[in-house]
Amino acid sequence: xxxxxxxxxxxxxxxxxxxxxxxxxxxxxxxxxxxxxxxxxxxxxxxxxxxxxxxxxxxxxxxxxxxxxxxxxxxxxxxxxxxxxxxxxxxxxxxxxxxxxxxxxxxxxxxxxxxxxxxxxxxxxxxxxxxxxxxxxxxxxxxxxxxxxxxxxxxxxxxxxxxxxxxxxxxxxxxxxxxxxxxxxxxxxxxxxxxxxxxxxxxxxxxxxxxxxxxxxxxxxxxxxxxxxxxxxxxxxxxxxxxxxxxxxxxxxxxxxxxxxxxxxxxx
Numbered sequence: 449x450x451x452x453x454x455x456x457x458x459x460x461x462x463x464x465x466x467x468x469x470x471x472x473x474x475x476x477x478x479x480x481x482x483x484x485x486x487x488x489x490x491x492x493x494x495x496x497x498x499x500x501x502x503x504x505x506x507x508x509x510x511x512x513x514x515x516x517x518x519x520x521x522x523x524x525x526x527x528x529x530x531x532x533x534x535x536x537x538x539x540x541x542x543x544x545x546x547x548x549x550x551x552x553x554x555x556x557x558x559x560x561x562x563x564x565x566x567x568x569x570x571x572x573x574x575x576x577x578x579x580x581x582x583x584x585x586x587x588x589x590x591x592x593x594x595x596x597x598x599x600x601x602x603x604x605x606x607x608x609x610x611x612x613x614x615x616x617x618x619x620x621x622x623x624x625x626x627x628x629x630x631x632x633x634x635x636x637x638x639x640x641x642x643x644x645x646x647x648x649x650x651x652x653x654x655x656x657x658x659x660x661x662x663x664x665x666x667x668x669x670x671x672x673x674x675x676x677x678x679x680x681x682x683x684x685x686x687x688x689x690x691x692x693x694x695x696x697x698x699x700x701x702x703x704x705x706x707x708x709x710x711x712x713x714x715x716x
Contacts, residue, residue, distance in 0.1 A: 455546060455685055456561040456651060457532060459570045465530070466490060472530045475523060477541035478564070488534065488560070488567055489575040494523060496533075496541045496548075500676045502703040504597035512699065516548060517586050524582035525554065534560035534567075537649035540642065540678035547681040547697060551595055552588025559685070562650040594684070596671045596696040598704060602711060604671060605635045611664050612637040615674040615683040616702065622716040627675055628706025632715035634673065638663070642679040645686045657686055666692060673698035673705070 474491035533545030623631035672680040
């Protein structure tokens with residue numbers, strides 16, 4: 449019987465569907481050195497940290513779409529594929545993978561909750577041989593409802609019906625840790641460090657997550673950002689799992705914003 453995938457899948461359910469179905473694509477988003485030391489059987493390795501993108505001009509988004517389609521084609525994702533991303537924990541590179549597919553209107557995607565760490569602890573089989581990528585033509589259509597560019601973020605500052613969520617650490621947010629030409633954060637952004645979303649490698653339950661995001665109304669537009677769109681992807685997933693309907697991720701994040709002197713910044 450087919451399993452309807454939500455944004456998260458347990459090790460138990462992943463093991464079950466890999467026994468029953470052949471259209472499952474598992475993507476290990478860790479580095480190759482981690483992958484070669486052991487991974488979920490059948491998983492292919494694509495280190496998603498190689499796909500940083502800091503240009504959200506019209507041309508930049510067009511190039512991002514083209515490059516991402518090439519990447520997803522190389523993984524072998526077709527319209528019929530069930531795709532599961534994972535990293536060590538319920539982390540940020542797997543979240544980025546899920547966001548990428550949702551952005552390209554591929555809803556049959558989720559993250560392995562707890563990642564490889566929980567898979568191993570559960571006693572499930574581990575493989576060390578590499579699995580080849582199987583190329584196909586990925587034709588997903590971009591969904592503008594879950595991506596934000598610098599222009600939209602700038603227009604959203606201090607708007608009553610928009611909340612900008614900074615998923616970085618407090619040190620990055622207040623400017624004591626500098627990772628761009630400028631320090632600080634996007635004006636009016638609220639800081640909710642993405643690490644608050646997980647505990648013991650898995651996502652916290654909905655009750656705990658609801659408390660973390662309790663000050664954000666359900667009816668507003670939310671835009672998440674971080675340094676490069678990975679921690680922000682994890683925050684995006686947490687908010688979607690809580691039932692927030694209007695959530696976007698600012699793709700360029702601080703890697704773009706903090707290096708553009710035409711955009712306003714704020715420091716605490």
